[in-house]
Amino acid sequence: xxxxxxxxxxxxxxTGSEKILICEQYLGHNAMYWYRQSAKKPLEFMFSYSYxxxxxxxxxxxxxxxxxxxxxxxxxxxxxxxxDDSATYFCASSRTxxxxxxxxxxxxxxxxxx
Amino acid sequence: QQQVRQSxxxxxxxxxxxxxxNCSYEDSTFNYFPWYQQFPGEGPALLISISSVSDKKExxxxxxxxxxxxxxxxxxxxxxxxGDSATYFCAAKENxxNRxxxxxxxxxxxxx
Numbered sequence: 001x002x003x004x005x006x007x008x009x010x011x012x013x014x015t016g017s018e019k020i021l022i023c024e025q026y027l028g029h030n031a032m033y034w035y036r037q038s039a040k041k042p043l044e045f046m047f048s049y050s051y052x053x054x055x056x057x058x059x060x061x062x063x064x065x066x067x068x069x070x071x072x073x074x075x076x077x078x079x080x081x082x083x084d085d086s087a088t089y090f091c092a093s094s095r096t097x098x099x100x101x102x103x104x105x106x107x108x109x110x111x112x113x114x
Numbered sequence: 115q116q117q118v119r120q121s122x123x124x125x126x127x128x129x130x131x132x133x134x135x136n137c138s139y140e141d142s143t144f145n146y147f148p149w150y151q152q153f154p155g156e157g158p159a160l161l162i163s164i165s166s167v168s169d170k171k172e173x174x175x176x177x178x179x180x181x182x183x184x185x186x187x188x189x190x191x192x193x194x195x196x197g198d199s200a201t202y203f204c205a206a207k208e209n210x211x212n213r214x215x216x217x218x219x220x221x222x223x224x225x226x
Contacts, residue, residue, distance in 0.1 A: 107157050
């Protein structure tokens with residue numbers, strides 16, 4: 001069974017709309033993350049949460065808002081979508097937030113903004 | 115400025131050969147270096163990692179060589195198999211920080 005579930009796998013949106021990317025992990029981890037992988041850039045760190053609290057935010061735009069309703073959930077709300085937001089968004093988790101904590105990645109949600 | 119750089123961008127080897135993937139980094143505060151393997155349509159999966167206190171880490175056919183002075187490391191895949199065909203990402207973390215910095219990746223093709 002998949003340990004990190006991301007929904008949906010593919011998502012197409014129109015410019016200006018709003019979407020929510022879902023992430024659930026069943027590894028019993030306490031830290032969760034979002035990364036983005038686009039065609040023109042390497043995998044980029046976006047956010048980290050530990051025990052449902054925001055620990056680090058490297059996303060300049062407030063259009064990206066993580067939401068943690070449960071310990072094992074970290075959704076990503078994106079508002080006012082732009083074509084440049086097109087990318088694959090990966091959720092990850094680790095047992096703790098320590099330096100050497102192994103981060104496990106989900107299968108990703110591929111977002112296309114038209 | 116990109117923190118982690120990888121070369122080559124793509125690499126093709128024959129089955130049984132050793133593939134060598136190179137990586138360099140900028141920030142001397144990085145102290146943990148995981149390598150991730152990614153197959154098309156999947157998320158990255160941790161393959162092997164090394165901390166900055168070591169100069170070599172071996173796990174089966176995969177070995178990391180680390181040169182702290184030159185801020186370089188390499189991943190050697192011995193006896194390459196067609197199933198090793200994937201994109202390999204070198205990454206780096208600094209102490210007390212959850213952020214992973216990724217390189218652009220090396221796309222490896224192993225021909226049978």
